[in-house]
Amino acid sequence: MDELAVTTDVYVSPAEAFEFLLDFESYAEYTKYLDRVSCTHGDGGPGSRYAFRFSWWKLTYTARSEVTDVEPPTRIDWRVTKDVDAHGSWLVEPLEPLPAEAPADAEEGSRVTFEVRFDAESADESAVSLPRFVSFGRVLDRVRPLVREEAERVVRRAVRELEGREREVRLDVRSEDGPSGDGGTR
Template sequence: MDRVEVSTVVYLPAEDVYEFLLAFRRYADYSEYLESVRQFGDGGAGTEYALRFEWWKLHYTARSAVTEVDPPRRIEWRILTDLDASGRWLIDPIEDADGSTQRAGEPIRGEDGSAPKTEVTFVAEYAPGSASDGIVDLPRFVSLGWVIEKIKPKIREEAERIVRRVVADLEGETRDVALRIETS
């Protein structure tokens, strides 16, 4: 399995971050290649999504599902069709030196150490070789292997873009976001 993990700090309480991330339909606004999201369910465990991707000459709709939630700490998901892939959002409050954390609904107090802080981590794991041959209608002389090799770096770029845009929406403004990125 290949894996990409992107983490950063958000200046909001974990509960607020969790509720925001659970609203998955917004993700089409954050991705360059995700054109639309249709939701079937309330957003919790068991909710399914139809994710319409477009890249180059390719168009594909993936079906995914939220498989488990642990409010306000974790949202697990899995792709249901054509590809072995899964992932999660991890939401971890960062305690201040005095051991306190910010409560949901309290005002944000700036980046001087007095603000609520939450570490947000996006993880995606996928097996590129598990993609079904008929997954997309490929142009003549283009192999699925070629497409997979071209898409691999796009997955990392998309993960970074999504996390940066989520932070901007959560905090209400764009800032230079320090990301920790791990791939394997």
């Protein structure tokens, strides 16, 4: 099973970060490959289900997911409900004290982590219509690094949206291969 965790600091309260992350339908605004998110059941709490419509290269795919647990304002757990074994969490912790690099006007802070665990080999190749002569294995090999790239992009853009300004964002990235080679700074 592949594992990925992307952590950063954002200078808003844990409650504000949590409410932002619970708004799954806005996620398409922060990603490159996600076209839209539709709530198919629920209000964001446990049992809520979503359809995530992805497009990449010549492929489109709708992932179905379910919120499995919510612990305001610290944790949102989810799982993919078809085609691949995948699950993860958003974790939010108070950032106390604020680090020296915090913006001068920051009054509160949160440490936010996106975690995902997935078994790419569990993917159901019948779920995706591939062009002729393109193997499912080759597609999987190309998708794995995109998962990491996209997770980093989502976290950076979420920080920009939450704080209302552009800034350099430090990401700590952990994967099954260990920490990123540059100490996590991105």
